[in-house]
Amino acid sequence: MRIDVVTIFPGYLDALDLSLVGKARRDGLLDLRVHDLRDWTTDRHRTVDDTPFGGGAGMVMRPDVWGRALDDVLGRTGGGDPAGRQVLLVPTPSGERLTQRTVEDLATVDQLVLACGRYEGIDARVAEHYADAGVEVREFSLGDYVLNGGEVAALVVVEAVARLLPGVVGNPQSLVEESHGAAGLLEYPVYTKPPAWAGREVPEILLSGHHGNIARWRRDLALERTAERRPDMVGTLDPADLDRRDRAV
Numbered sequence: 004m005r006i007d008v009v010t011i012f013p014g015y016l017d018a019l020d021l022s023l024v025g026k027a028r029r030d031g032l033l034d035l036r037v038h039d040l041r042d043w044t045t046d047r048h049r050t051v052d053d054t055p056f057g058g059g060a061g062m063v064m065r066p067d068v069w070g071r072a073l074d075d076v077l078g079r080t081g082g083g084d085p086a087g088r089q090v091l092l093v094p095t096p097s098g099e100r101l102t103q104r105t106v107e108d109l110a111t112v113d114q115l116v117l118a119c120g121r122y123e124g125i126d127a128r129v130a131e132h133y134a135d136a137g138v139e140v141r142e143f144s145l146g147d148y149v150l151n152g153g154e155v156a157a158l159v160v161v162e163a164v165a166r167l168l169p170g171v172v173g174n175p176q177s178l179v180e181e182s183h184g185a186a187g188l189l190e191y192p193v194y195t196k197p198p199a200w201a202g203r204e205v206p207e208i209l210l211s212g213h214h215g216n217i218a219r220w221r222r223d224l225a226l227e228r229t230a231e232r233r234p235d236m237v238g239t240l241d242p243a244d245l246d247r248r249d250r251a252v
């Protein structure tokens with residue numbers, strides 16, 4: 004998979020040289036390219052923004068600069084058809100909420116392009132232009148809070164997607180039981196040595212060696228946590244699945 008990130012702060016993405024994503028890049032599992040938007044400016048000051056039409060505070064990012072950058076990165080400057088499914092992702096507080104289901108879909112794409120806006124945002128014609136040109140455009144939000152730019156959202160998306168790519172995480176089973184995983188639940192509480200700490204013991208069941216009972220206990224705790232912390236998620240569970248957990252093991 005190829006991921007391109009276009010930003011005026013390329014250094015923000017240096018964290019993607021580290022840990023799991025960094026290893027995936029070195030192992031050739033992820034082709035991640037970070038681009039400085041200013042490389043597509045044409046003036047000596049390398050200007051990327053201007054004042055908003057209609058007035059208002061702040062500055063808006065120019066469509067012409069973004070257009071040159073995205074045409075290049077999307078491979079739309081030559082005549083040929085770009086290979087495979089491309090998605091243009093635009094982080095914005097006014098976007099659709101990013102969910103694990105969306106991340107799972109993005110992990111199947113051939114090329115993701117992240118356009119990191121700053122200031123008051125990117126001229127609205129940019130997203131319209133590429134959507135009209137047949138590019139899959141998704142304006143997405145991380146949540147109901149405002150950041151200064153799209154770079155942090157890009158870090159989130161790259162990590163969330165990269166860890167789903169084949170060969171990136173050591174044990175793919177761990178992807179199944181985690182929060183928001185296939186089961187649609189929050190994950191159960193986890194414990195390790197020492198068995199007693201600060202006057203607190205590890206739940207007895209986990210020391211029993213009875214794997215069936217441990218599995219049922221974990222599922223019960225996952226359900227309990229989900230009901231307590233994210234009642235909105237409980238409604239999406241399959242009742243047949245809920246019934247399954249009560250069956251004798």
Ligand SMILES: Nc1cc(-c2cccs2)n[nH]1
Nearest residue numbers: 094096145146150152153
């Ligand atoms: N969820 C979310 C996204 C953002 C921004 C994206 C780009 C600039 S600010 N803030 N909050």
